[in-house]
Amino acid sequence: MKRLVAATIAAGVLAGAAGAAVQANDATPATPRAKQSQSPAPVPVSKQPQGRLADGRFEPGYVQYRAHHARVALRIPDPSGGPDWALKAFDAERVTLDRPARSLAHAKLIGRNRCVQLGRIQDGAFGWIYGDGRFRRVPTGSEYGLVQCTGLKRPHLSAQLKEALDLADPAEPKITRAAVWGIAPDGTAVSVAGTGGADGVATVAGDAFLKLGDPSSKAGADARVQAGGRTLRLGPTDPHFPPGFKVKFPTPIPGTERVEARAPDPAGAPGWGLLVAQTREGVPCVTQPTQVAGDRTGYIDLRLALVNGGTSPSPGSCRPIGTKPDPKRPCDVGWSGGSAEALEGSDAFARRARTERRLLSGRTQVYGQCSDQVVRITVRTPRDVRTLVPSALGHAFLAVYDGDFPAGRLEITAQLKNGKTWTTKSDLGF
């Protein structure tokens, strides 16, 4: 009994102390009860492998990799003392199924490829450290975010720079390591340049190469991989416009980029922002809304704890010069997003957030770029009314909502320095 009492008291004291420690790190509480505020929960990772149904069968429509000759081609110690980094090389038949099946024996062949898969090695097993911080074995070719391929018959230089994330607080990911990796068919020597933290000679084994970098590594405009006399740019590329496309975009000035107009994600995922930059034409470059990890913007994969984000916008990602704000139309307004039920189906983080916060699936972003005469913006949607101040460089604003708006109106009111107001209204639900 004495042991029991001691254990209970100890548990209570320890738990209370832990609670107090958490409270001490928290902001001032909202209500007395909110003092018990929360440290972020770890990112949940679905046990269901990608491309598989809940019953284990292969999912129809998902492109599967039927791997041959798979082998761990190279292995590099982790500079932080974690599991080694590695590349697995394999030949693959990309196949797909019309209906669920237990095997890929009767799958339809789409193409043949030479592929490499980024991974970590722990206790001799090839896998990956997922968003929850746990190492798991990864079947060859099963995680798109870790695989790169090129044609089997006519292979080309292929490379990516991806940053691994610490997701202790999913809303504020921290970059821990960068990896430049890929396939260099002609390369006995592969070098990385223009990334900052990952520059130098890569480790090469066969046609696979890997170069690790520190968190400062960036896929900026100058970032590139050189191998066998070929150069591949890692940074942003302009979309391909058809001949006769007359829309003109401003030219960002390197080194002036920054993330502005931040907005939290309703689910507690990484927050949102707009990448902005000064331009040669004068009008600031303001890009589309994107999620943010540190000073990087781009797609953040919470499951794999990866971001392949850049820090510099390409000209084609800026708003066109022709839509720049003017006295008659002081704000260039846009909105995007929508429901994403199908996409969120296998996203354990989104599923948990929706369960806890009763969120609608998908996101809607309302954003814009204003003239420097605008001092205040009011965004009125069916959901709420938000007042925002345009950002310093891009004069940009952003509001992020869960779900979409099948009906109702969007009303933006800009308050100008001269005391006048300007309002634009749009029907939502197109």
Added chain:
Amino acid sequence: MSFFDQVERELVRAAKVQIRVRRLRRASALGFVAALLLGAGGTAAAATYLALRSSSIAPFAADSTTPEQRVEPGTSRVLDLQAADPARGVPPWVLRVSRSAAGLQCSTVGQLSGGAFGLVGLDGQFRELPEANADACGDDLLGTRVFSARKTKDVRTVVYGVAGPELQSVTVAVAGAKPRTLRHTAEGGFLAVLRGYPEDAQPVVTLQRGGKSKRYAFADGGFVVADPVGGRAWRLQAFGYGTPRGKKRPARQTTCVNFMTARAVPGEPNVSSPPVCGPEAARPGVRLDTLFFTTHRLSGDRQPGPGGFMRGDWNHHPPRTAVWGSARGHRRIVVRAAGETREVAPRLNGGFLVLFPASFDPASVTVEVDGNRYGSTFGTVDPPELP
């Protein structure tokens, strides 16, 4: 093993032993003291444990929020106002107000349970909402917060606002019904809880301030039409048949209108009507009145066979009598059926839709467009055969 796992083990072990202690019913002084200690220690540990483990909603990161939308710590309070949930045994809905770092007023819709402000999740568990997690901060606070659910009937739309101390009265009307007056606080705070999505209920709030009345419709406009018997809202869609590249554009082409459920809801079937088609001008300068419509009682399911889209898919939705078509450039459409009259205007895409319960006979429908009277169907053509 993590610290929390250890705590959890100790709690489970303590609870088991506590049960054993009760069974023994030993009234010794030591036992009494031990039980007290167990209760106090266990409760404290459990409370802290739950706070740490079950309330996984973290505060919005300060870096992710601009000062206008960042709640100033310690400025929050829950208004003295509650709205009961339509379901029994569910904590009431309340409104928390606060001030942002830029001095704006912020609001958050939530539920009140045991004196705490939070939200009952889809798993039935109540979690506190951190002070930082405001819905919105602005000069004027008004909106419809939607709380999702696995079934539409469990979805909640909370109509809310903080209209300021000059608010004299506030009413809310749902699906065109008679407005009802809501209680409001001294700050002008009010809220009402509705079943379903906003476009289904089409709430309209009217604020009376300083002797002036202002109306706010949250889910009308666009191409959405409310269901007449409280079902899911519908969305009108228009599409046309173009001219193949290289061929001269004809004077007229076929355009069609159909309607479908406005929102894709997980676990509930999408429902669509067959399109109704008519002629429209294919190029500028061609004078052609785009006016066509039809009336049908829609029910059952899509019949198997080719050309599925053109037959619609009613998907076993409860039957409706529907009048739909296009009246581009017209202003006023009056539809009469069995003593009922509905007046609508064409939407931006020219389409219009009037729905009646299925008990209305389609043959009894008449349509009046800008003063001209027609029967239940007018001006329709068959869509062209696609290669």
